[in-house]
Amino acid sequence: MFMIFSRVNYIFSHHFSQVHRTWQSFIMKDELIPLNRSNPVIKKLDNPLFHSIFTPELNILAELFKKYNYELKIAGGAVRDILMDIKPLDLDFATDATPEEMKTMFVKENVRMINNRGERHGTITARINDKQNFEITTLRIDTHTDGRYAKIKFTKDWKLDALRRDLTINSMFLDFEGKIYDYFFGYDDLQKRRVVFVGNPSHRIKEDYLRILRYFRFYGRIAEQPDVHDESTIIAIKENIHGLQRISGERIWSEWSKILSGNYAKELTLKMLKCNIARYVGLPENPNIENFKIVYDVFKKNNISLQPITFLAVMLKDENEVFQLHNRLKLSAYDRDLALFLTRYWEDKPSIDLLKFYKSILVHSKGNIINTRNYICELLKCKKYFNFAEDIEKIIIPRFPVSGNMLKQHVKKGKMMGIVIKELKNIWLDKNFEMNAEELLHEVPRIISELEDKNSEKNMFLIK
Numbered sequence: 001m002f003m004i005f006s007r008v009n010y011i012f013s014h015h016f017s018q019v020h021r022t023w024q025s026f027i028m029k030d031e032l033i034p035l036n037r038s039n040p041v042i043k044k045l046d047n048p049l050f051h052s053i054f055t056p057e058l059n060i061l062a063e064l065f066k067k068y069n070y071e072l073k074i075a076g077g078a079v080r081d082i083l084m085d086i087k088p089l090d091l092d093f094a095t096d097a098t099p100e101e102m103k104t105m106f107v108k109e110n111v112r113m114i115n116n117r118g119e120r121h122g123t124i125t126a127r128i129n130d131k132q133n134f135e136i137t138t139l140r141i142d143t144h145t146d147g148r149y150a151k152i153k154f155t156k157d158w159k160l161d162a163l164r165r166d167l168t169i170n171s172m173f174l175d176f177e178g179k180i181y182d183y184f185f186g187y188d189d190l191q192k193r194r195v196v197f198v199g200n201p202s203h204r205i206k207e208d209y210l211r212i213l214r215y216f217r218f219y220g221r222i223a224e225q226p227d228v229h230d231e232s233t234i235i236a237i238k239e240n241i242h243g244l245q246r247i248s249g250e251r252i253w254s255e256w257s258k259i260l261s262g263n264y265a266k267e268l269t270l271k272m273l274k275c276n277i278a279r280y281v282g283l284p285e286n287p288n289i290e291n292f293k294i295v296y297d298v299f300k301k302n303n304i305s306l307q308p309i310t311f312l313a314v315m316l317k318d319e320n321e322v323f324q325l326h327n328r329l330k331l332s333a334y335d336r337d338l339a340l341f342l343t344r345y346w347e348d349k350p351s352i353d354l355l356k357f358y359k360s361i362l363v364h365s366k367g368n369i370i371n372t373r374n375y376i377c378e379l380l381k382c383k384k385y386f387n388f389a390e391d392i393e394k395i396i397i398p399r400f401p402v403s404g405n406m407l408k409q410h411v412k413k414g415k416m417m418g419i420v421i422k423e424l425k426n427i428w429l430d431k432n433f434e435m436n437a438e439e440l441l442h443e444v445p446r447i448i449s450e451l452e453d454k455n456s457e458k459n460m461f462l463i464k
Contacts, residue, residue: 070105077090141161165198172187302384
């Protein structure tokens, strides 16, 4: 049995006034503190999922903080997942202990601390029993933000820490007795599958413009309909979309690839484009939206798997646009080369047998043949050639039997070597990879003779 307080049921208590003054002093001088609960405890969990998170190591950690009279709670996304009956992959913790207090405590208790890079943000990572790591962050407020980075100040106030978080559904805490602390109605929003920012959406976005993409990612995870956005949120996104130019490409692609892998990827991408995101994330001004829709519908209708980068690549017309996207997002070599492959071969309509055409690409591939095979299959699936994709996946290309050393005695000119090898590979492919080195080398004199004849004809033409 538990109570859910109404969104309008809040009070201006003495504590509220203190929080409000701190909020306005350090964070947003022109922003009123959002509506909040007078009593944040809205529910107590007592179910198998909640109890399943308690490893022996977590129990040790909890007892340690209790021993030193510090509060420790699970924070953010893990609370949201547990309330959605999803076992969280990671647990993040918040505490009223400062980093120095945590370090003193862990040293006294002979607890190993690792990865001190997070300390300046208030995060200490403790390793218990040399088995499990726990990231614990001191409650904090952002005293200054520039859209990318924040200067912080530690606090003992859980409500102030909740205020600095992005979405209401990510602003809840869970203690080790199972009590849910929800200051800003995140539980209500979760029940309604509603994704909204804590307080003023424009202000939350200005604190970190990456929150634009985080909004769309969590919309894909939470919402039950593809396009029931809070209108004030979309307006705030449109007004602040230019801020993404200040965010690194790696951070953008990390979020965007998750959107493209999640629910409503088509609808969310189209909504993002309507918010004028293209120019700030490396897409051309007029991406091929129709092609994107067609490929996405193929993906959904046929229940196939496609890489996130594929959905962007099919919006591009040439390699220059791929490199523009790559330069902005700092794609991995695999994603970059897949995008290049898709744009390079998208319009090709082979005059020869389709399977033979793609076998030829495999045979002449100078890169990783496994990657090339994956790229071909990705293209074939986009074009609904599912049977051919299965055939390509099964093809085993034997090792080409002729090496450069074998050809040295036959081919004297270095430039001709590559051409001869290419012609030999074509012959080898025509014979279904069944010719040996001796048989292929027997073809070399004829190939060279034909090449020399072509060069002679070319030179005669130039003289005339």
